[in-house]
Amino acid sequence: MDDITKREPVQIRAEDINPRYNWGRALPSLGIMGVDFEERVDYRRLHKYRLGRARQALEKSDLGALLVFDVNNIRYLTSTKIGEWERDKLSRWALLPRNGEPIIWDFGSAAVHHKLYSPWLKPENCLAGLVGLRGTVAPQFGLMKRHAEEIAAILREHGVANMPIGVDIIEPPMMFELEKAGLKIADGQQTMLEARELKSADEIHLLNRAAAMVDGAYQLVNDMLKPGVRENDVVAEVNKFLYTHGSDDVEAINAISGERCNPHPHNFTDRMIRPGDQAFFDILQSFMGYRTCYYRTFNVGRATDSQRDAYKKAREWLDNAMARIKPGASTAHICAAFPKSEEFGFPDEMSAFGLQFAHGLGLALHERPIISRVVSMDHPTEIKEGMVFAIETYCPATDGYSAARIEEEVVVTDKGCKVISLFPAEELPISHRY
Secondary structure: OOOHHHOOOOOOOHHHHOOOOOOOOOOOOOOOOOOOOOOOOOHHHHHHHHHHHHHHHHHHOOOOEEEEOOHHHHHHHHOOOOOHHHOOOOOOEEEEEOOOOOEEEEOOOHHHHHHHHOOOOOHHHEEEOOOOOOOOOOHHHOHHHHHHHHHHHHHHHOOOOOOOEEEOOOOHHHHHHHHHOOOOEEEOHHHHHHHHOOOOHHHHHHHHHHHHHHHHHHHHHHHHOOOOOEHHHHHHHHHHHHHHOOOOEEEEEEEEEHHHHOOOOOOOOOOEOOOOOEEEEEEEEEEOOEEOOEEEEEEEOOOOHHHHHHHHHHHHHHHHHHOOOOOOOEHHHHHOOOOOHHHHOOOOOOOOOOOOEEEEOOOOOOEEEEEOOOOOOOOOOEOOOOOEEEEEEEEEOOOOOOEEEEEEEEEEOOOOEEEOOOOOOOOOOEEOOO
């Protein structure tokens, strides 16, 4: 049996985990093509950074390995992705042992594809696997048992089988089989989220590119909004625009107008836009896996004083919170700039969760930090340089049905923050003005 103390440690180089960026320069709006005349995103450098961050977080923990089924964590560790269809299937997984290289078990021929086209992974670490597709292959057929014993054997080879194994999400029968194979299962999601907390320059470039795509989508929305257009018409055209411009997943487009604005339903319908409607939209999509969450509010043709006042309040709350963002600030200090739930018509903070809010962005829609009165006042955390997050506010209008919703995406710099969601939102936009 191997012993972890006798293994040569994997070197974690400073250049692979340093998140610093030259904040004195403007963030570039990079094309998606590779060119020979300027540096754009370096995807192999991105892989080294992400793997270095994960190894650093693993070293700080008491875990012997990370076993991940969450597709965002799989991509972070292995830089592999086989399509959005597999996001909810739990059909793939990856293992990162202490002082070891990542191992990926993938769906059928995808493992063969990785051996040919993913040279940053060892060919022998690209394996075919199947644990059951969320129970459709019954546990008693033995696939979970087979793979649990295979994983346990690998961990014994690395000398870490006696240490807790961090798991992010897992089917209960698979967890039971891992325990039967002699492994102690612990929470690995917190370790992975710690690793993913600070973004490298390449990650920031990708997040900025994703936001630029939404800038363009909002110009399309602004041009489309007029009486007779339906919410789902906007959703359809924005989907087309984003996929045409390189999106790999349009996760959702919330399109909410008129009397549907208050209360906020977080969806879209076939409601037809009418003159004077207040309407807000949220565009959630990703470029190379890196996500957006980006609200904008418009009025169609005209706006009332009540609607303008709601927008002005939402903007003030947002600006006041953003002014507090800098390295070393606490999430509680930022959160204190948000109104309390009763100030905008909600009985408690849980009922208002997600309306005055901030959340990290990366390979997932919700990463660290989470900034909300539900958790941040009692459990403050530190804002750090290299974090990227979306910060959003909501204000219902006094007419009883309209509302304003604004969201900005920000990168935490050495002194404050840079906004990367650039479609104008300082004042209420009026589309198709009469």
